[in-house]
Amino acid sequence: MTGKTMAEIQTGDAAEFSKTVSETDIYLYAGITGDFNPAHINAAHAEKTFFKTRIAHGMLTAGFISTILGTLLPGPGTIYLKQELRFLAPVRIGDTITARAEVTAKMEDKNKLTLKTTCTNQDGTVVLDGEAMVSPPKAPR
Known part of the structure; x- marks a missing residue:
C-alpha cells in the first residue's frame, strides 16, 4: 500500500483524524x-497547577498529525521531514481532538510538501497549530 504521490x-x-483522549x-x-511529568499523571499535583487538572502531553496531541501524514495524506511511504508546533490550549482527559493537515505548498522539484497542521478540541478551540514538511512517496517505476 502506497500513499498519494x-x-x-x-x-x-x-485530511482529518479525530480521537478522544x-x-x-x-x-x-x-x-x-518516559515523560512522567506530574502535570500529566498525578491528579493531586495537577490540581495545584494553572490548569487545575491533569493534561495530555503536548506531543501526544502532535502525534495525531503524524497519523494523518503517515496514513491519510499523503499516506503510507511518506517521510516526515519537519514540524513546527505552537501549543495554544491544554488537552484534558475526555477531550475529543480533531487533527487536520492541509497542503499549502508543493515543491515538485524536491518532492516536498508543506502542510498547515492544526488540532482542535470538541468546542472548536485550536489547541495546537503549526506547519509540517513531508516527502510523499514516489510513483512506482
Whole structure:
C-alpha cells in the first residue's frame, strides 16, 4: 500500500483524524516516552497547577498529525521531514481532538510538501497549530 504521490496531490487537499483522549492514552504515552511529568499523571499535583487538572502531553496531541501524514495524506511511504508546533490550549482527559493537515505548498522539484497542521478540541478551540514538511512517496517505476 502506497500513499498519494506528488502528482496525485493538489494545494488545498486536506485530511482529518479525530480521537478522544483517555487516561489510558496519557499513561501509555508516559510509559513509552518516559515523560512522567506530574502535570500529566498525578491528579493531586495537577490540581495545584494553572490548569487545575491533569493534561495530555503536548506531543501526544502532535502525534495525531503524524497519523494523518503517515496514513491519510499523503499516506503510507511518506517521510516526515519537519514540524513546527505552537501549543495554544491544554488537552484534558475526555477531550475529543480533531487533527487536520492541509497542503499549502508543493515543491515538485524536491518532492516536498508543506502542510498547515492544526488540532482542535470538541468546542472548536485550536489547541495546537503549526506547519509540517513531508516527502510523499514516489510513483512506482
